[in-house]
Amino acid sequence: MAGHTDNAIVIKAPMELVWDMTNDVASWPQLFSEYAAAEILERGGDTVTFRLTMHPDEEGRVWSWVSQRTTDPVKREVRAHRIETGPFEFMNIYWEYREVEDGVRMRWVQDFHMKPQAPADDDGMTEHLNRNTAIQMDRIRGLVEAAAAAFAGPGRRAVE
Numbered sequence: 001m002a003g004h005t006d007n008a009i010v011i012k013a014p015m016e017l018v019w020d021m022t023n024d025v026a027s028w029p030q031l032f033s034e035y036a037a038a039e040i041l042e043r044g045g046d047t048v049t050f051r052l053t054m055h056p057d058e059e060g061r062v063w064s065w066v067s068q069r070t071t072d073p074v075k076r077e078v079r080a081h082r083i084e085t086g087p088f089e090f091m092n093i094y095w096e097y098r099e100v101e102d103g104v105r106m107r108w109v110q111d112f113h114m115k116p117q118a119p120a121d122d123d124g125m126t127e128h129l130n131r132n133t134a135i136q137m138d139r140i141r142g143l144v145e146a147a148a149a150a151f152a153g154p155g156r157r158a159v160e
Contacts, residue, residue: 002111002112002113002122003110003111003112003113003114003122003123003125003126003129004109004110004111004112004126005108005109005110005126005129005130005133006107006108006109007107007108007130007133007134007137008105008106008107008108008137009105009106009137009138009140009141010100010102010103010104010105010106010141011103011104011105011106011140011141011144011145012102012103012145012148013103013104013144013145013147013148014104014148015076015097015099015104017144017147017148017151018097018103018104018106018144019073019076019097019104021140021143021144021147022095022106022140022144023069023071023078025038025040025048025050025069026038026040028052030143031139031140031143032136032139032140033135033136033139034054034055034132034136035052035053035054035055036053036054036055036062037051037052037053038050038051038052038053039051039053041066046070046071046072046073047068047069047070047071048068048069049066049067049068049069049083050066050067050068050069051064051065051066052064052065052067063086064084064086065082065083065084065085065086066082066083066084067080067081067082067083067091068080068081068083076096076097076098077094077095077096077097078093078094078095078096079092079093079094080092080093080094080095081093085115087114087115087117087118087119087120088112088113088114088115088118089112089113089114089115090111090112090113091110091111091112092110092111092112093108093109093110093111094108094109094110095107095108095109096109106137106140108133108137110129110133112125
């Protein structure tokens with residue numbers, strides 16, 4: 001069996017701002033509350049290879065892994081996978097951005113399978129990811145919408 005999550009949120013901001021802020025991997029420690037560091041290892045075209053390091057968990061463990069992420073700015077889609085899989089046998093992530101009436105609908109789909117010795121099974125990780133994704137998406141929405149409001153300035157609309 002494999003795990004699967006599918007979550008989305010609408011961000012009231014212009015597509016370019018949402019796209020640029022959420023695809024700037026180097027800034028993810030400021031955008032996501034769970035990441036302590038993001039180190040860019042290699043860039044080539046629309047592909048970036050990077051190491052993410054999380055803040056210590058409640059037991060003091062620090063989780064870190066290497067992922068590769070390829071953006072498609074024309075389709076407004078991103079495909080990523082873990083190279084260093086850690087407790088996962090595999091982890092594939094798809095991000096989709098679509099303009100909607102109220103802004104941009106950002107969707108994350110995660111497909112994965114946990115290793116037998118992992119601290120959680122597929123069902124447990126699915127529950128964790130769904131819970132944490134909602135927290136992270138809400139945080140990102142707030143930060144991007146604040147940036148849009150600051151950019152729009154007085155008398156201008158953030159989303160046009």
